[in-house]
Amino acid sequence: MKILTLIFLFMLMALMSVMAQNSSFKRIDVIDCRPLVIINGKAVDPLSFLALNRHDIQDFKILSPAQAIKKFGAGRSQFGAVEITLTKTAKIFTWTELAKRFYLIPGQIPAEARLYYGYFAGLPVNDPTLFITSVSTAEGLSINLNDYQINRPIVLIFIQDTKDYKNNPKTITGTLDKDIDEVKKIFDTESEKRVKIDNDRPRIEG
């Protein structure tokens, strides 16, 4: 009887520790408050916003959640929307083009991706196939197959942060910069939360 009780307690502890790890991931999903991003009339992965060079942006509109839901329907519109029109000279990489640019075979690379920009830790890309980036900001792609922290195949996208408003607040000069930085803060806040949760996440080691 005692042995059975011990086995039951052990299994309960194991279950609790697994649930604790999974709950962190659920929390990470819950706090994803990225707005809907529309570039040249097409919905793209929200993180594409961070990968655009400011010089490639011709027009920039921020829609409130109510306006966004009215225009684009439910879904990610509940966090608002950002409509971007690019200049005619803007050079853009789609996901396939980006993979080819960095010597990868597009059809074979992992389906999961994280974006690394500036000094922040990686942000998970919702749908890499919808991700686009300016040619001038793309710095590299990395394939992780054995990373002990992530522990599954993943693509890391390295983007140059063309304007670091936190470290260089005085360099804001363009007419759209103020609006862009407002939206960028949403991403940065989310990134900081994710980093904190990821750091606090209990890990089973050994």
Added chain:
Amino acid sequence: MKKRCLFRLLFVLALQFFGQVVFAQNASLYLNKQEIAPQSVYFFEPATIDSINFYTGADANKKLDLPTTGIDSVFVIFKKDMSDVVSYFQLLSLYHFDERSRLLPLTIGLSHNNKYIDKARLLVFNINKVTSVSANIKNNTHTDFVSIWHPYNRPYNSRAGKMLTWLQGYIEGYGDNSYYLKFKNR
């Protein structure tokens, strides 16, 4: 007493002058019968290595029939099970890189100060000791390059591990790196 101190001082000075020369001997690394690039020592799993032996060039030529005549030091890694070892080009394919990437310069790690590896084609890897492979643009020169990452190398405990740790120090700055120093101070 004074003479002994003087002798010791002279010995230390002589070591400082000639130490670089002693370490700067030409050395080669072999995996069984195949010559491999020295940086491969970062990517071996000590538990899967049978032994690591040291020979002079002439000895290695005589005992193992290796083309090492005229080389001062030869380190030979003996490993029977080669199922977990891949070459550089095989690794690029495994990480979904196309054939164009084979022509790019290669570094280990992403720091812009890292040197390019001369004999990239001769690198071999234990597939479990590579965490990631990336293609990047080097900021200061705007050229593309490939970089390969390995997990943090702790000082190993097995015999082969100790030897690998020593070799990592030997090939990188002739023993000035932290791994080599840690090993030396143990």
